[in-house]
Amino acid sequence: MDFSLSKEQLEIQEWSRKFFEETIAPLANTHSREKISTTTLEKLSREGFMTMIVPEKFGGLGLDSISLSLALQEISKVCGSVGVTVAVTNMIADILVREGTDAQREKFLSELVSGKSLTASFCLTENSSGSDAGALKTSAKKISEKGLGENSEGFEISGEKIYVTNGVFSNFFLVMARSLDLSGTKGVSAFLVERDRAGVVLGKEEDKMGLTGSSTIRMSFDGVKIPKENLVQAEGEGFKIAMRALDGGRISVASQALGIAKAALKAGVTYAKEREQFGKPIADFQAIQWKIADAATSIAAAEALIMRAASMKNVAAAQKNTTGASVLSFTLEASMAKLYATEMAMRVCEDMLQIHGGYGYTKDYPIERYCRDVRVTSLYEGTSEIQRHVIAREILGKTL
Numbered sequence: 249m250d251f252s253l254s255k256e257q258l259e260i261q262e263w264s265r266k267f268f269e270e271t272i273a274p275l276a277n278t279h280s281r282e283k284i285s286t287t288t289l290e291k292l293s294r295e296g297f298m299t300m301i302v303p304e305k306f307g308g309l310g311l312d313s314i315s316l317s318l319a320l321q322e323i324s325k326v327c328g329s330v331g332v333t334v335a336v337t338n339m340i341a342d343i344l345v346r347e348g349t350d351a352q353r354e355k356f357l358s359e360l361v362s363g364k365s366l367t368a369s370f371c372l373t374e375n376s377s378g379s380d381a382g383a384l385k386t387s388a389k390k391i392s393e394k395g396l397g398e399n400s401e402g403f404e405i406s407g408e409k410i411y412v413t414n415g416v417f418s419n420f421f422l423v424m425a426r427s428l429d430l431s432g433t434k435g436v437s438a439f440l441v442e443r444d445r446a447g448v449v450l451g452k453e454e455d456k457m458g459l460t461g462s463s464t465i466r467m468s469f470d471g472v473k474i475p476k477e478n479l480v481q482a483e484g485e486g487f488k489i490a491m492r493a494l495d496g497g498r499i500s501v502a503s504q505a506l507g508i509a510k511a512a513l514k515a516g517v518t519y520a521k522e523r524e525q526f527g528k529p530i531a532d533f534q535a536i537q538w539k540i541a542d543a544a545t546s547i548a549a550a551e552a553l554i555m556r557a558a559s560m561k562n563v564a565a566a567q568k569n570t571t572g573a574s575v576l577s578f579t580l581e582a583s584m585a586k587l588y589a590t591e592m593a594m595r596v597c598e599d600m601l602q603i604h605g606g607y608g609y610t611k612d613y614p615i616e617r618y619c620r621d622v623r624v625t626s627l628y629e630g631t632s633e634i635q636r637h638v639i640a641r642e643i644l645g646k647t648l
């Protein structure tokens with residue numbers, strides 16, 4: 249197995265490292281107090297970070313999944329808030345590329361590529377449906393109304409969504425809603441909903457522990473009328489679309505966690521060499537050395553799992569069928585990468601904070617931000633418990 253990166257992948261890694269160190273690093277602490285500014289989002293969009301995964305023929309950077317992971321790691325090393333903002337936008341862009349119609353790409357993907365919409369959002373979770381996402385209640389009723397789309401046919405969406413990442417920044421949302429009278433996941437369809445439609449209400453920003461520069465809001469859709477052309481794929485395909493998106497999304501979350509863990513290790517190593525106790529650097533104590541050795545080893549293991557999942561996604565992307573579904577499944581590999589990388593990153597951040605002693609608990613050092621930012625990675629896009637369910641299901645061949 250060849251673990252080396254291609255020339256292009258190394259260039260992407262270097263380019264994103266340079267951009268984020270120069271442009272975003274000076275803002276990282278500000279993002280602990282304030283949301284990412286429109287000016288920053290515009291810069292990210294102009295550089296192409298919001299549409300890295302979009303093929304060049306549609307105006308994106310055309311990166312493969314390994315390059316996307318490398319860039320997300322570099323971003324998250326510097327600022328987790330920007331990491332999640334970019335990752336979710338690329339996930340929606342990827343759905344539009346793989347599952348959208350030409351008209352949907354023309355309208356929505358072009359908005360992302362041009363920067364007219366600085367980000368995009370994924371609306372699956374509701375008050376009473378988190379891990380059990382298939383129990384969602386938001387409804388999409390078929391309607392016929394003059395002037396609505398090409399044939400006056402459309403849907404009226406009603407319901408509430410919570411934890412909408414990028415909510416305040418996005419011009420459009422991918423909303424999962426029940427349009428068929430079927431229980432569970434089968435009745436769910438996916439819709440593209442523009443922010444300026446009547447009835448789209450942006451709610452409260454969540455007051456979060458970490459990733460404080462990113463936007464996470466509640467939203468309600470109060471009888472929002474959209475044309476039939478905004479339906480992604482066929483009715484009843486929504487849950488499968490969401491799960492396919494999350495397969496890729498989980499590799500991205502694993503990459504965010506890995507990036508934060510790498511930054512934490514670097515901070516721990518620097519501090520251990522500088523801080524002296526008992527007349528010598530604390531790096532001379534075996535207790536500290538073992539924490540660093542364990543961290544470096546588990547980072548390397550996570551990296552291997554992520555690279556395996558990302559390279560399978562690359563192969564899958566080349567083999568997709570007409571519905572956008574991959575012939576090759578990488579669900580198992582993506583869940584393993586997310587489970588291991590996120591739990592590993594939490595442990596590494598915790599150990600590196602311990603190396604900082606009391607100073608680690610202050611805002612004088614970035615390690616406290618890494619600890620806050622990394623915590624959510626084992627929660628969103630499927631908790632660790634759900635990843636274990638997915639892994640066991642794939643291995644045992646049993647449904648949840």
Ligand SMILES: Cc1cc2nc3c(=O)[nH]c(=O)nc-3n(C[C@H](O)[C@H](O)[C@H](O)COP(=O)(O)OP(=O)(O)OC[C@H]3O[C@@H](n4cnc5c(N)ncnc54)[C@H](O)[C@@H]3O)c2cc1C
Pocket residue numbers: 336369370371372373377378379380410411412413414456459464624627628629630631632633634
């Ligand atoms: C900052 C942030 C950003 C987010 N962004 C988005 C977004 O953009 N779009 C979106 O749709 N959602 C988003 N989410 C929602 C996120 O995906 C959910 O929080 C997550 O899926 C868990 O759902 P829940 O919070 O309702 O927890 P619950 O499902 O209520 O779970 C509570 C606990 O029970 C456990 N549990 C549940 N079911 C089982 C089971 N069968 N077996 C064992 N344990 C179980 C869980 O693992 C967890 O520990 C975001 C969340 C956060 C915090």
